[in-house]
Amino acid sequence: MGTIAITGSASGIGAAVRRRLESDGHRVIGVDLRGAEIDADLGTPAGRSTAAARVRELAGGRLDGVVACAGIGPHVPDGAAIVSINYFGAVAILEQLRETLAVARGAAVAVSSNSASIPSSDNEIAAACLEGDESAARRIATDLAGQSAYGGSKLALARWVRRAASSAAWAGAGVRLNAVAPGVVMTPLLQGGLDHAVLGDAIRNFPIPRGAFGKPEEIAGAIAFLLGRDASYCNGSVLFVDGGTDALLRPERF
Numbered sequence: 001m002g003t004i005a006i007t008g009s010a011s012g013i014g015a016a017v018r019r020r021l022e023s024d025g026h027r028v029i030g031v032d033l034r035g036a037e038i039d040a041d042l043g044t045p046a047g048r049s050t051a052a053a054r055v056r057e058l059a060g061g062r063l064d065g066v067v068a069c070a071g072i073g074p075h076v077p078d079g080a081a082i083v084s085i086n087y088f089g090a091v092a093i094l095e096q097l098r099e100t101l102a103v104a105r106g107a108a109v110a111v112s113s114n115s116a117s118i119p120s121s122d123n124e125i126a127a128a129c130l131e132g133d134e135s136a137a138r139r140i141a142t143d144l145a146g147q148s149a150y151g152g153s154k155l156a157l158a159r160w161v162r163r164a165a166s167s168a169a170w171a172g173a174g175v176r177l178n179a180v181a182p183g184v185v186m187t188p189l190l191q192g193g194l195d196h197a198v199l200g201d202a203i204r205n206f207p208i209p210r211g212a213f214g215k216p217e218e219i220a221g222a223i224a225f226l227l228g229r230d231a232s233y234c235n236g237s238v239l240f241v242d243g244g245t246d247a248l249l250r251p252e253r254f
Contacts, residue, residue: 002064183242
């Protein structure tokens with residue numbers, strides 16, 4: 001059994017991942033704004049550095065896994081915060097813990113979203129994120145709707161995983177890097193979207209071939225798989241766990 005760090009561990013998908021991994025016998029180091037082993041704001045460079053340093057300390061310099069799960073939804077009025085947490089916070093934690101993962105030849109999973117495959121997500125925000133320009137991404141996000149900031153940040157995260165996974169820094173160091181792209185999952189984060197005057201109806205009407213919202217435990221199962229030995233040949237994959245929505249909307253893409 002190993003030691004695995006999870007951001008966003010206090011609620012929603014992150015909490016479900018924690019429960020799953022602990023039930024499998026792993027030790028979990030949680031990171032969240034509050035209610036975790038490490039309280040930190042991943043929307044700021046200082047918070048990211050503090051979180052990574054504390055994880056390394058608590059892990060004793062060796063990690064078997066990292067799950068970058070912390071994020072906020074499109075209903076949050078601060079678009080700049082969406083970008084900073086969803087993309088820059090996730091990438092910074094993964095990068096800053098990469099060498100600690102390499103000690104154990106571990107695995108990392110980033111939580112993207114099936115919103116990444118919506119055409120409007122391929123926007124200026126995604127481009128600025130991938131260029132590493134947080135100031136520009138934040139500035140653009142303040143002028144666009146929350147869904148653009150959310151989708152752009154999640155698309156950028158998935159593309160970053162695809163680009164980084166095969167690099168010498170990751171694969172060359174023996175560290176596997178993958179992503180999951182959840183669909184509509186019933187969490188406190190989703191409830192905030194459902195309560196939104198505009199986004200609520202859009203979420204309720206989003207097509208799901210399986211016919212129901214997902215459960216956090218279903219996403220946790222996919223993440224546990226990608227962290228485990230059964231996924232030892234998975235690297236650079238983006239696993240859609242969305243009840244078939246992406247397959248419905250993009251049947252010719254894979």
